[in-house]
Amino acid sequence: MADKCCGSEKKELITIENEKGCCSSQAEKVDSTNAIETDSCCSTARKEMKGLESCCSSKDAEKSSSCSGEIEESPINNITPVEGEKVEYRIHGMDCPSYALTIEKGLSRLDNIQEAKVNYNTAKLQVVGNNALSLDSVENEVQKLGFKTEPLKQNKNMRIYNVEGMDCGSCAKSIENHLNTIPTVTNVSVNFSTGKMKVEHENSVDEIVSEVSKIGFKASEREKGSKPTETAKGKEGYGLITLTGILIVLGFIGSYNGVSPIMTTILYAVAIVISGFKPVRSAYYAIKSRSLDMNVLMSAAAIGAALIGEWFEGATVVWLFALGNALQNRSIEQTRKSIRNLMDLAPSEAWIKVGSELVKKQVEEVSVGQIVVIKPGDRIPLDGEVIQGETSVNQAPITGESIPVDKLIGDSVYAGTINESGSIEIKVTKLVEDTTIAKIIHLVEEAQEQKAPTQAFIDKFASIYTPIVFVLALVVIVLPPLFGFGTWGEWVYKGLALLVVACPCALVISTPVAIVSAIGNAAKNGVLIKGGTFLERAGAINAIAFDKTGTLTEGKPKVSEIEALTTSEDELVSLAFTLEDYSTHPIAKTIVEYAKDKGVRSKNGELFKSIVGKGVQATIDNEVHYAGNLKLFDEMNISMDDVKSRVDEIQSQGKTVVIVGTQQEIMGIISVSDTIRTTTVEALNGLKQVGVNQLVMLTGDNEGTAKMISNETNVNRYFAELLPEDKVDVIKQLQSEGHKVAMVGDGINDAPALATSDLGIAMGGAGTDTAMETADIVLMADNLEKLPHTVKLSRKALAIIKQNIWFSLIVTFIALILIFPGWLTLWMAVLSDTGAAIIVILNALRLLKVKG
Numbered sequence: 001m002a003d004k005c006c007g008s009e010k011k012e013l014i015t016i017e018n019e020k021g022c023c024s025s026q027a028e029k030v031d032s033t034n035a036i037e038t039d040s041c042c043s044t045a046r047k048e049m050k051g052l053e054s055c056c057s058s059k060d061a062e063k064s065s066s067c068s069g070e071i072e073e074s075p076i077n078n079i080t081p082v083e084g085e086k087v088e089y090r091i092h093g094m095d096c097p098s099y100a101l102t103i104e105k106g107l108s109r110l111d112n113i114q115e116a117k118v119n120y121n122t123a124k125l126q127v128v129g130n131n132a133l134s135l136d137s138v139e140n141e142v143q144k145l146g147f148k149t150e151p152l153k154q155n156k157n158m159r160i161y162n163v164e165g166m167d168c169g170s171c172a173k174s175i176e177n178h179l180n181t182i183p184t185v186t187n188v189s190v191n192f193s194t195g196k197m198k199v200e201h202e203n204s205v206d207e208i209v210s211e212v213s214k215i216g217f218k219a220s221e222r223e224k225g226s227k228p229t230e231t232a233k234g235k236e237g238y239g240l241i242t243l244t245g246i247l248i249v250l251g252f253i254g255s256y257n258g259v260s261p262i263m264t265t266i267l268y269a270v271a272i273v274i275s276g277f278k279p280v281r282s283a284y285y286a287i288k289s290r291s292l293d294m295n296v297l298m299s300a301a302a303i304g305a306a307l308i309g310e311w312f313e314g315a316t317v318v319w320l321f322a323l324g325n326a327l328q329n330r331s332i333e334q335t336r337k338s339i340r341n342l343m344d345l346a347p348s349e350a351w352i353k354v355g356s357e358l359v360k361k362q363v364e365e366v367s368v369g370q371i372v373v374i375k376p377g378d379r380i381p382l383d384g385e386v387i388q389g390e391t392s393v394n395q396a397p398i399t400g401e402s403i404p405v406d407k408l409i410g411d412s413v414y415a416g417t418i419n420e421s422g423s424i425e426i427k428v429t430k431l432v433e434d435t436t437i438a439k440i441i442h443l444v445e446e447a448q449e450q451k452a453p454t455q456a457f458i459d460k461f462a463s464i465y466t467p468i469v470f471v472l473a474l475v476v477i478v479l480p481p482l483f484g485f486g487t488w489g490e491w492v493y494k495g496l497a498l499l500v501v502a503c504p505c506a507l508v509i510s511t512p513v514a515i516v517s518a519i520g521n522a523a524k525n526g527v528l529i530k531g532g533t534f535l536e537r538a539g540a541i542n543a544i545a546f547d548k549t550g551t552l553t554e555g556k557p558k559v560s561e562i563e564a565l566t567t568s569e570d571e572l573v574s575l576a577f578t579l580e581d582y583s584t585h586p587i588a589k590t591i592v593e594y595a596k597d598k599g600v601r602s603k604n605g606e607l608f609k610s611i612v613g614k615g616v617q618a619t620i621d622n623e624v625h626y627a628g629n630l631k632l633f634d635e636m637n638i639s640m641d642d643v644k645s646r647v648d649e650i651q652s653q654g655k656t657v658v659i660v661g662t663q664q665e666i667m668g669i670i671s672v673s674d675t676i677r678t679t680t681v682e683a684l685n686g687l688k689q690v691g692v693n694q695l696v697m698l699t700g701d702n703e704g705t706a707k708m709i710s711n712e713t714n715v716n717r718y719f720a721e722l723l724p725e726d727k728v729d730v731i732k733q734l735q736s737e738g739h740k741v742a743m744v745g746d747g748i749n750d751a752p753a754l755a756t757s758d759l760g761i762a763m764g765g766a767g768t769d770t771a772m773e774t775a776d777i778v779l780m781a782d783n784l785e786k787l788p789h790t791v792k793l794s795r796k797a798l799a800i801i802k803q804n805i806w807f808s809l810i811v812t813f814i815a816l817i818l819i820f821p822g823w824l825t826l827w828m829a830v831l832s833d834t835g836a837a838i839i840v841i842l843n844a845l846r847l848l849k850v851k852g
Helices: 021-027 098-108 135-144 152-157 169-180 205-214 235-255 261-288 294-307 311-343 436-449 453-482 488-502 505-524 532-540 548-552 569-580 586-597 630-634 641-652 680-689 703-713 724-736 751-756 769-774 787-819 826-849
Strands: 085-092 113-119 124-129 148-151 158-164 185-191 196-201 218-222 349-354 357-362 371-374 384-388 391-394 405-407 424-428 527-529 543-547 558-564 605-611 615-620 623-628 656-661 666-673 694-698 717-719 741-745 759-763 777-779
Touching (some): 098 113, 098 135, 124 135, 135 148, 158 205, 169 261, 169 294, 235 311, 311 505, 453 532, 505 527, 505 787, 505 826, 532 759, 543 548, 558 569, 569 586, 569 615, 569 623, 569 666, 586 656, 623 630, 641 666, 680 787, 694 703, 703 717, 741 751
Antiparallel strands (some): 085 148, 113 124, 158 196, 158 218, 185 196, 349 371, 384 424, 391 405, 558 666, 605 615, 615 623, 623 656, 656 666
């Protein structure tokens, strides 16, 4: 995967005629082992390369809805720049450097644009226009070219708040609806699962906080880079609940001990006022904003009970509702802690070396390039590079690996990891908001806010179900007594009970809590799942395809044997060095490093060319020389009888052969071998144990190497001698066999196959921004150790979501049935609703405890 794709899945499939050559020129660097080199213009895992005909094509529509770069409609499209004013956009989906020029040319054709500049590295577009230019025309033009734009100016008034007190998804909707009625609020988004609210507004923060408090919740602004504040334990709320409970008990006892009915009614009335004040106030604003949340339904039930003389029932309803809310808040807070626990990993202060002195600074004040001193046992405050000292670092908070990693001068270290032994000095390479742990936190938060397909369906179902039952309750209250079937009091009571059951709180809460818990657990274990969609998809995977080099194997091959045939060994290595020095393929790098270690110098070469899937060529000493596989030299019709048998013998040992020669002769053979990762066999066995029955290896290597590696790793099938487009065909073949296929790569190579698969999994995400931002799931460690846990966790999450949904539906169905015979009292209805919600939350919390 290459530079940031972000929203590239959202891009319409296009072929840009004047850019057709961009992939073909880069594709020369593709060979039989690695799908696509890092610098390839199509190296994002969100694009599928169709041969060499089109530059990049979009990810299939199925993944588009859950792309991490999904962009909301801009609320400022009507802004018009004045003469010479500069407006900035973020461009999503630009994975080819030449696209920058394409966009600039496209915009330059528009009237009233003075200047358009696109920076590929930062994915930013700057437009300078006069007062006749509408931003609509800019965005439309960019969209025609197949990209998405996000006006950066829209963030000017965007603020993030923490919201306390939400115990149901309908609460979030009520807040959104209420704030949307305020003229100064442009856009609002409230996420119940994370307790976070994003509001774009022109009025003050205090006014927003005040408006949220009106509907019964507490909001506080979260400063950029700050940690979410822990929700207060609400001792005052529990005190009021206790007082209300005592009043109800006194009234109940008094009614059986000759106490005046007026006195017991007063006790119940006081209890209703104390516990019912907050939900009634929230209900008022919910109705005002046209929402039917639980506050409305409970308030109606309590007030209705009081009006028909059922004071005890009314008091019990509000008391159980308040108690249920408090317990739900306490339970749901445990899931939200998964984010705070991640944030607490990185220390807030750092010791900065200034001359010969150490100065303690807040991490927000530390700039790139400053020297930080970290003592043994301390957590590393910022990402950096070791410049002094040696140590072992526990990287479990980032990668989930339990074994400390040795760090020497020049190695990278990450904020939040623990310095186990020696004292070290690091040079800061990233600001606090750009550290790996900060990006993990951001991605996890974004993932937890995205709705999974199941959740989206249930939310839609609830939005239809609640109004229908509300209307049904009114019908039950009015029609039967109107036609003489029973008394008004009897049917009003049944209608009120139906109102309480009308809000499917447990059903709505069943999915998001499970998703938040699972994603939080995964992040703690060094796995980034980019949203509920991918969590659900991972749970359904039954086949996984692995790239061999760098995934199943170390990806660090070594030269094992050199056979010079018509020249000296040093001359052969020198020629190979010269030929391979311009390639970024792992085997080429291995030969170059070997030559350097041996002190061999390269020759003067020119006219270098990569031959796709076969090797490389260059002109050395006025003669064209080649380095590549057997297929390359077969096509040159050179006599290779002796060489072929030797090559077959070497390949049968699982080694890769690089042949060096000219069009006239074979000059020598260099054997290169790779080693299987120590964690590979255990990880693959773990996958079989959790029910993944098809493990497939894809490689560009020869049949002998592929067979040997497959035997050692226990994969079910292997496909050898594959070109990039061949790997795509294998993925499609597996899908046609009925498998849900995940593709595992190292985050850089195998873009087409990753794009075609149902789920793209990148490994080695720590320190690799592109992998973190483009893959569906990222294994932060550079091994497969956590993959079985990811699949197990996803399947457990799916199972719990199904359990929660069925439990919620059954409880609601039973409650509805019991209403009409008169067996379901109001307080039982409340207990069934809040009790079911609490049970659903506690069931989902089990996902936090699933061991990695």
